[in-house]
Amino acid sequence: MSGSARLDRSLLTLIGVMVLGGMMSYLDATIVNVGISTLTAEFEATLSTIEWVTTGYLLAVALAIPLAGWAMTRFGAKRMWLLGLTVFLAGSTLAAFAWNAESLIAFRILQGLGGGMVDPIMMTVVAGAAGPARIARVMGLISIPITLGPVVGPIVGGLILENLSWQWMFLVNIPFALAAIVLALVVLPADQPGGRAPLDWIGVFTLSPGFAALVFALSRAGAEGFGSPSVLIGLAVGLALFAAYITHALRTTGTPLLDLRLFRSKGFSASVTTMFLIGGGLFSLLFLLPLYYQEVRGESVLASGLLLAPLGLGTLIGMPIAGNLADKLGAKRLVPVGALLIGLGALAFTGSDAGTSQVLLTGAQFATGFGLGLVGAPTMGSVYRTVPGDSVAGATGAVFILNQIGASLGIAVVALILQGGGAHAVPTVTSFGDAFWWPVAAAAVVFAAGLLLPGKPEAPAEPVAEPAPSEGALS
Numbered sequence: 001m002s003g004s005a006r007l008d009r010s011l012l013t014l015i016g017v018m019v020l021g022g023m024m025s026y027l028d029a030t031i032v033n034v035g036i037s038t039l040t041a042e043f044e045a046t047l048s049t050i051e052w053v054t055t056g057y058l059l060a061v062a063l064a065i066p067l068a069g070w071a072m073t074r075f076g077a078k079r080m081w082l083l084g085l086t087v088f089l090a091g092s093t094l095a096a097f098a099w100n101a102e103s104l105i106a107f108r109i110l111q112g113l114g115g116g117m118v119d120p121i122m123m124t125v126v127a128g129a130a131g132p133a134r135i136a137r138v139m140g141l142i143s144i145p146i147t148l149g150p151v152v153g154p155i156v157g158g159l160i161l162e163n164l165s166w167q168w169m170f171l172v173n174i175p176f177a178l179a180a181i182v183l184a185l186v187v188l189p190a191d192q193p194g195g196r197a198p199l200d201w202i203g204v205f206t207l208s209p210g211f212a213a214l215v216f217a218l219s220r221a222g223a224e225g226f227g228s229p230s231v232l233i234g235l236a237v238g239l240a241l242f243a244a245y246i247t248h249a250l251r252t253t254g255t256p257l258l259d260l261r262l263f264r265s266k267g268f269s270a271s272v273t274t275m276f277l278i279g280g281g282l283f284s285l286l287f288l289l290p291l292y293y294q295e296v297r298g299e300s301v302l303a304s305g306l307l308l309a310p311l312g313l314g315t316l317i318g319m320p321i322a323g324n325l326a327d328k329l330g331a332k333r334l335v336p337v338g339a340l341l342i343g344l345g346a347l348a349f350t351g352s353d354a355g356t357s358q359v360l361l362t363g364a365q366f367a368t369g370f371g372l373g374l375v376g377a378p379t380m381g382s383v384y385r386t387v388p389g390d391s392v393a394g395a396t397g398a399v400f401i402l403n404q405i406g407a408s409l410g411i412a413v414v415a416l417i418l419q420g421g422g423a424h425a426v427p428t429v430t431s432f433g434d435a436f437w438w439p440v441a442a443a444a445v446v447f448a449a450g451l452l453l454p455g456k457p458e459a460p461a462e463p464v465a466e467p468a469p470s471e472g473a474l475s
Helices: 009-028 033-042 047-075 077-096 101-130 135-163 173-187 207-224 229-251 260-264 266-295 301-306 309-329 331-350 358-385 389-418 429-435 437-450
Strands: none
Touching: 009 077, 009 101, 009 135, 009 173, 033 047, 033 135, 033 266, 033 301, 047 077, 047 101, 047 207, 047 266, 047 389, 077 101, 077 173, 101 135, 101 389, 135 266, 135 301, 135 309, 207 229, 207 389, 229 260, 260 266, 260 389, 266 301, 266 331, 266 358, 266 389, 266 429, 266 437, 309 331, 309 358, 331 358, 331 429, 331 437, 358 389, 358 437, 389 429, 389 437, 429 437
16 A cells, blocks of 8 residues: 555544544434433423424534534634534533523533534544545544444443433533543644635525424424414424525525535435435434333333444444445445335334334344445445535535434424324324334435435546557657
8 A cells, every 4th residue: 555545643643533522422412312201201391392402402513514614714623623622511511410401402502513513624624634545544434433423322321321310411521522622732733824714694594593493393393283373483484594595595606505506416416315314314213212112112221222232233334335335336226225224124113012022123223224334425425426526515514414404304203203192292102103104214215316326436547558668659
């Protein structure tokens, strides 16, 4: 291997430091899922309210991601990385001392703003340090915590709640955040002088708030019905903000927060749709499964977290296989297969109850995780193959934003289904079965979208042989 392609010690050190900070954000996206029942009882709140402990975090991440890209250009990656970690640390500390559901949601939103700044900065800094010759291998290393973090979160949460109070789901972040800050001060290169960077303020105040209004409406619909004033107002505000953003994004001559013109590419549209639905399907499953094991099968919080291990194991095995096959087969073949496995795995839960074989459910979770591994990496690779070079940054931001928004909407949808009987309705075996149809439906759309993704990458052109010196030709 050439020296330029070798992962030297300094690069591996940088990756380790960045992953330490970035991993916390992905863990915290789902670490509270296993404690939803605990938090509902602790704060005497409804499921539609406690759902926002997770949903609010994810929406804050979606809001912060595009702002992080602008802030890096304006103030420097190191400064913004340290600021993001500090905000995340502050949110974690405050969440541990929350006195009611509303304060916990507010502090989780603060956490999400910090976490949303951390993730894109990690990707940008590591990609820049790796360079073109090493980017594929480095992204393979980075993608492991990104994919496994949300799956491991409920397991960690279960271990904490079995032995400690709920506050430790947030206090556990403090030593890791402090270590990440100290290491970043030592390892990250100094920032270069910043320059003027325009920010799409119209996009900031229309796109993410529009999705927030829609998620709010869905969360209230489970308790009040779709005819209630708060639901109707939320839907109307969300749709109005979407319309305003679409008009702005298609007319602006600057750089919009989410460049809708990229969707002219069929491959890019399919890639983003896939990542949007994978976000919705994965996070809705990670929201549903711990609750299902606790409410339907009577498992403890620790057991409900550990029972998610097959999902993470399947993902861990599927990812490197997909990485090795992506360049040989193409996303067009791998993603539909992965979607089929996800759909079949979730389908097993739609008709399950307390007497269903755990062996069957474990196998279903493993198949789902393996399918997620086959879908994620090839789809991300397709994003970079379907947009021009000068649009890569915007495309990356679009994928991150829509993946997080998909996750928020997915959780809102399944919470709505579980709360179909009203605000204080107790989820039943039937409502859980109905809710599991959502990831099945998402997988079906991913299957269709996968057929529109790029096929096998074209082989590089054979180099033209140079004339022999004796012919006197100039190459």
